[in-house]
Amino acid sequence: MAGRIRDEDVALVRERSKVDEVVGEYVTLKRAGGASLKGLCPFHDEKSPSFNVNAARGYWHCFGCGEGGDVISFIIKMDHLSFAEAVEKLAHRSGVQLRYEESGTAPNRQKGERTRLVEAHAEAEKFYQAQLATDQAKTGRDFLTERGFDAQAAASFGVGYSPQGxxxxxxxxxxxxxxxxxxxxxxLAVEGQRGLYDRFRGRLMWPIRDLAGDTVGFGARKLYDDDQGPKYLNTPETPIYKKSQVLYGLDVAKRDVARSRQAVVVEGYTDVMACHLAGVTTAVATCGTAFGSE
Known part of the structure; x- marks a missing residue:
């Protein structure tokens, strides 16, 4: 692992990560006078808003459950991250280049594991989306068209295609x-006897994002009869992807879910797309075949 993040960089992340903007990506906030905002607490069930954010002072506090802190502590609690992971996530969001205390690690490790894995997924997502426009992906485009999804719908949900090579x-x-x-x-890859090969090949690809909108995994639907793999193939458990902690579509549904205090859980990725396009904006799907104990 990379060494300890420098204190001055942590301070810069706090400064650039406005608490009202960050919290507002998870909670619907309304003005409550001055620099204060109020909303329903994401950490306990309530019907009257007792969750307060003070933009001027850079902190949040819930008078209902007593939780509170700064922007980093909010991300730690909301996304179940360590301190370093939360700082890295906010740094990526705010464009801060983090520096680490010397620990003898390779240069690429200095950015932190989470940051590098998120960046790899972002690059993979762009690659898959570009592949959807190729001749090889016609079967994938036909699959989407037959289910009523045009190019704009596919683009809005980040749908892509993994080539067969x-x-x-x-x-x-x-x-x-x-x-x-x-x-x-x-x-994103599997290690075989002859080296690495792509985990996803010849499939439609749906990016799976966390609450902050970072792509942390993929769901892949097979398209060809000679594909001996499962109908749906998901990213395995990784340092940034825990299927029991992620719901597909929650990154776009979170505001309406928070507002209505309920979510519509459907079966799969295309069901989420269809619901949102039809106006059911609280639709989400699990990233496995069943709910976990969490």
Missing amino acids: WDGLITHLRAKGFQDREILTAG
């Missing part, structure tokens, strides 16, 4: 400066 994504990520170890850790 063995190393298309790996070659692309290597060219972007990612190491094989990072590609493996991200769950």
